[in-house]
Amino acid sequence: MIDRRLLTHFDWPVLILILIISCIGVLNLYSATFGEVESHLYAKQILWIGIGLAFALFITVFDYRFYRDFAYIFYGISLVLLIAVLIYSMINPEASRWIKIGPFFIQPAEPAKITIILSFAKYFDRFSKRDGYLLRELIIPFIILLVPSLMVAKQPDLGTAIGFLLIGFSILLFVKIKWKSLVIMIIGGTSIIPFVWHFLMPYQKRRILTFFNPDLDPLGAGYHIIQSKIAIGSGGFLGIKGTQCKLHFLPAQHTDFVFSVLAEEWGLLGGFILLGLYLFLILWGLNISIRSKDRFGAIVAFGVVSMIFWHMIINIGMALGIMPVVGIPLPFMSYGGSAIISMMAGVGLLLNISMRRYIF
Amino acid sequence: MRLGSQGIEVFQRRYKPFLIAVLIGFLFLVLRTWHLQIIRGEEFSRLSKHNRIRIREIPASRGMILDRRGRIVVDNRPSFDVFLVQEDIGDMEKTAEFLHRLLKITPKELGKRLEANKDRPPFKPVRIQSDIGRLHLALLETHKLDLPGLIVDVCPRRAYAYRDIGSHLLGHLGEIDSDELRQSQFREYQMGDLIGKYGVEQQWEPFLKGLDGGRQVEVDAMGRELKVLQGVEPQPGNNVFLTIDLDLQMTCENLLRGKEGAIVAMNPQNGKILAMVSHPSFSPSLFADGINHEDWETLVQNPFHPLQNREEGVISPQEILSCTGSYRFGNRTYRCWRKGGHGKVNLHRAIVESCDVYFYQVGQRLGIDTLAKYAKGFGLGKATKISLSDEKPGLIPCSEWKKKVYDEVWYEGETLSCAIGQGYILVTPLQLLNVSSAIANGGILYLPQLVERIERANGKVVKSYQPIPRGKIPLSQENLLIIREALYGVVNEDRGTGRVARIKGVTVSGKTGTAQVIRLKEEVKEEETPYEHRDHAWFVAYAPMDNPVISVVVLVEHGGHGASASAPIARRIIHKYLNILKEEGNLKPIIARGREVDSLNSRSPIR
Numbered sequence A: 001m002i003d004r005r006l007l008t009h010f011d012w013p014v015l016i017l018i019l020i021i022s023c024i025g026v027l028n029l030y031s032a033t034f035g036e037v038e039s040h041l042y043a044k045q046i047l048w049i050g051i052g053l054a055f056a057l058f059i060t061v062f063d064y065r066f067y068r069d070f071a072y073i074f075y076g077i078s079l080v081l082l083i084a085v086l087i088y089s090m091i092n093p094e095a096s097r098w099i100k101i102g103p104f105f106i107q108p109a110e111p112a113k114i115t116i117i118l119s120f121a122k123y124f125d126r127f128s129k130r131d132g133y134l135l136r137e138l139i140i141p142f143i144i145l146l147v148p149s150l151m152v153a154k155q156p157d158l159g160t161a162i163g164f165l166l167i168g169f170s171i172l173l174f175v176k177i178k179w180k181s182l183v184i185m186i187i188g189g190t191s192i193i194p195f196v197w198h199f200l201m202p203y204q205k206r207r208i209l210t211f212f213n214p215d216l217d218p219l220g221a222g223y224h225i226i227q228s229k230i231a232i233g234s235g236g237f238l239g240i241k242g243t244q245c246k247l248h249f250l251p252a253q254h255t256d257f258v259f260s261v262l263a264e265e266w267g268l269l270g271g272f273i274l275l276g277l278y279l280f281l282i283l284w285g286l287n288i289s290i291r292s293k294d295r296f297g298a299i300v301a302f303g304v305v306s307m308i309f310w311h312m313i314i315n316i317g318m319a320l321g322i323m324p325v326v327g328i329p330l331p332f333m334s335y336g337g338s339a340i341i342s343m344m345a346g347v348g349l350l351l352n353i354s355m356r357r358y359i360f
Numbered sequence B: 001m002r003l004g005s006q007g008i009e010v011f012q013r014r015y016k017p018f019l020i021a022v023l024i025g026f027l028f029l030v031l032r033t034w035h036l037q038i039i040r041g042e043e044f045s046r047l048s049k050h051n052r053i054r055i056r057e058i059p060a061s062r063g064m065i066l067d068r069r070g071r072i073v074v075d076n077r078p079s080f081d082v083f084l085v086q087e088d089i090g091d092m093e094k095t096a097e098f099l100h101r102l103l104k105i106t107p108k109e110l111g112k113r114l115e116a117n118k119d120r121p122p123f124k125p126v127r128i129q130s131d132i133g134r135l136h137l138a139l140l141e142t143h144k145l146d147l148p149g150l151i152v153d154v155c156p157r158r159a160y161a162y163r164d165i166g167s168h169l170l171g172h173l174g175e176i177d178s179d180e181l182r183q184s185q186f187r188e189y190q191m192g193d194l195i196g197k198y199g200v201e202q203q204w205e206p207f208l209k210g211l212d213g214g215r216q217v218e219v220d221a222m223g224r225e226l227k228v229l230q231g232v233e234p235q236p237g238n239n240v241f242l243t244i245d246l247d248l249q250m251t252c253e254n255l256l257r258g259k260e261g262a263i264v265a266m267n268p269q270n271g272k273i274l275a276m277v278s279h280p281s282f283s284p285s286l287f288a289d290g291i292n293h294e295d296w297e298t299l300v301q302n303p304f305h306p307l308q309n310r311e312e313g314v315i316s317p318q319e320i321l322s323c324t325g326s327y328r329f330g331n332r333t334y335r336c337w338r339k340g341g342h343g344k345v346n347l348h349r350a351i352v353e354s355c356d357v358y359f360y361q362v363g364q365r366l367g368i369d370t371l372a373k374y375a376k377g378f379g380l381g382k383a384t385k386i387s388l389s390d391e392k393p394g395l396i397p398c399s400e401w402k403k404k405v406y407d408e409v410w411y412e413g414e415t416l417s418c419a420i421g422q423g424y425i426l427v428t429p430l431q432l433l434n435v436s437s438a439i440a441n442g443g444i445l446y447l448p449q450l451v452e453r454i455e456r457a458n459g460k461v462v463k464s465y466q467p468i469p470r471g472k473i474p475l476s477q478e479n480l481l482i483i484r485e486a487l488y489g490v491v492n493e494d495r496g497t498g499r500v501a502r503i504k505g506v507t508v509s510g511k512t513g514t515a516q517v518i519r520l521k522e523e524v525k526e527e528e529t530p531y532e533h534r535d536h537a538w539f540v541a542y543a544p545m546d547n548p549v550i551s552v553v554v555l556v557e558h559g560g561h562g563a564s565a566s567a568p569i570a571r572r573i574i575h576k577y578l579n580i581l582k583e584e585g586n587l588k589p590i591i592a593r594g595r596e597v598d599s600l601n602s603r604s605p606i607r
Helices: A004-008 A012-033 A041-061 A065-091 A109-126 A135-154 A158-175 A179-199 A202-212 A221-235 A258-291 A295-319 A337-355 B005-013 B015-039 B041-049 B092-103 B107-116 B134-142 B178-182 B199-203 B246-256 B305-312 B347-352 B356-366 B368-377 B399-406 B412-419 B429-441 B477-492 B567-584
Strands: A099-101 A104-106 B053-058 B072-084 B126-129 B150-160 B173-175 B194-196 B213-219 B225-232 B239-242 B261-267 B272-279 B321-323 B326-329 B332-335 B343-345 B444-446 B451-455 B461-464 B469-472 B509-515 B536-543 B550-556
Touching (some): A012 A041, A012 A258, A012 A337, A041 A337, A065 A099, A065 A109, A065 A135, A065 A295, A109 A135, A109 A158, A109 A295, A109 A337, A158 A202, A221 A258, A221 B015, A221 B041, A221 B053, A258 A295, A258 A337, A258 B005, A295 B015, B005 B015, B092 B107, B092 B134, B134 B150, B194 B199, B246 B272, B246 B567, B261 B429, B321 B356, B356 B368, B368 B412, B429 B444, B429 B477, B429 B536, B477 B509, B536 B567, B550 B567
Antiparallel strands (some): A099 A104, B072 B126, B072 B150, B261 B272, B321 B343, B444 B469, B509 B536, B536 B550
């Protein structure tokens, strides 16, 4: 199953990059929650990272083509879990995004990202087309993408739903669709917006407007943004011993606003280093994708890279006040078991594809 | 392998555009970080030093409650509330001591307040005391500089324009409790918010509550506001217009002052409540009691029972039964209220003179289950569904019910008690009013309603309540007419039990009722009975007979006979309301049959 050649091709840079980013994440978390009720979270985060890495390595054991056979089954399981969330939230109104299994709170939207990527790769691998896909050939991928997106949007987690769509759309561009199809898609997509808008309740409209313009809600999202900007801005070049985050001025500092904590304490330098690490990781991943030995591998690797890319852009962009305020985690940095383990599963696939590119 | 290196080359050619896209994405983040940290770094650094951005909430003012003619019954007034911002408190001990000295807030109470709000971020103000006096306000303002973190803000506070008026009806506000906070309907509320806990305030809470606003402010090191960054204006709640007439309500309150009991007046044509009083007036221990004053002991002689007999064909209105003052059944004697008896009575006289013996006999002919069937047809034994919490359904017994509850068979003797509305029967004043309104309006049972319409602060109508018929009473028009003639007789015939309620020139119709609290010995005079053992006095009435504009029920607990205690009250209420309508110029419909109404204005008949 695993032979020596595989070990020689093991992609150490990816693993090391992930380890470095995760370590920064744990340190940052420790600092953000020091002396708080949540001060034990960094230890739990280490646990999640450990489990995630073990899972990633486990994934590398089998040839990734093995997962292709199960892609739709994984996808089906994640849909069932998403339905379970919707039902669970009816029983327990406090829960809208997670289900509780034993002592664990699981957010099925996180693993769903991976299963969407696998299903897309399987579909476009089976129906491979060099010169681009026509619109009618994309009906199944649309269904694969829209069903979980709508379910997540219903939770309501608009941010994650948009994340799904961005990942899916990126893969479509990667496998190439016909220009004509692309134009029709864009026109079609934009033209149904006013139609859908018409059917939304006023509070839903307000929520969406606030989503794109936090200033409409200066006491909620808008306040978070200004506090985040103060935290980042006061960090200056080398960072300060910040007060902004410590004193709870910033909500969700261990999940959504981790970048603000980092930028306040480590300044421009710390922020740039982190951005550099992400850039390195993403470019390396892109390389893995285009060099993979088959179409399935290439699409999966690209999907994982686009997942990391979009999460990073949206999360950091939000902290910097240039993106909507959404609950999207910063990969390997934000606290959260479901997110960490799902991201690590993606890394596992990346490593898997990378180390098998010379082996046929 | 399905795909050779050839397939991969396709992807390799696509590397460049994606690379560029990624780089552009990163460039944005880098430039923005630079912008915030280097270019605007000093500005944010300054704001960060004292964590200078605060949120000040601006509570929305709650909607007003007005009467049917738009007179304000419940309003808001400004109140000065003291808040504490933990983040800005310099010397907590000094502040606590000051609060103790000035506002008599013990450090323990203060701790409790802060503990309850410990989930709030420390920069959000916590309310320490509401509605401080002007003296305290002045003192706080003078010491402002020594006491960073203490702020005084003006908040709207509920003001009940007429102190005791309609207290059962209007309800009151209270701080939301943790049980309510967990309910999904209160998702938008937070700790410390006030919500309606009773009556109209509770039932129309979603309309009355406005939308709170707030503003982001920059403060100095002392916690004083320097400038407002952004804000949302609060939106006041909607105004609720009641069906209640304030003048009539006050009259009713005055009439019941010093007594225990209840008065409800309604427009029989649409079910809208005109006045509603329950005494003893508001005291917190009575919250559970309130509107549905229920009489566990007894009830009125129902004016409608004979009708049932007619509908069932067991007796004709002309049939004469004789009353000797008592009726022997089994080995018990059932008494009539008139010791000497009424002699020969037909249906009309039986109602007019309230002959118990007559109804013992028809009750016996009907049997309890038929009685119960009709009583339920009149809406008795179930809640009227008025929009007030904890309305009680009352009770109409039947043989099946007794079997279920007591596991005993029904005795025919019990039917006799029920036939005159006593025994197990429980009826609320509102239910009885509904029945008399239905008789008055030709048979329609309306949903009793308290609210006329709801308007936005700008006067735009949000919701307007229409009359809702909930059923028809099971009587033919012919029989209704017989009953109405008899009820007219109760007040207007010389031997009628309700003649005290007569108003010259107005066709008042009514029915008396006397509900036993305990079985009284025959010989004891009413004045000699201890107060708490005296009978409850009931009177239901409506006027005018042909085109009724008001129906009213009066219950005076331990008032003795319905005729003596309740009927005069009903009369004055009807008189008052007709005067109100006359002032409004709405009296026209009352002049039915060309009767005079001038006497309404002469002062002498009513005192």
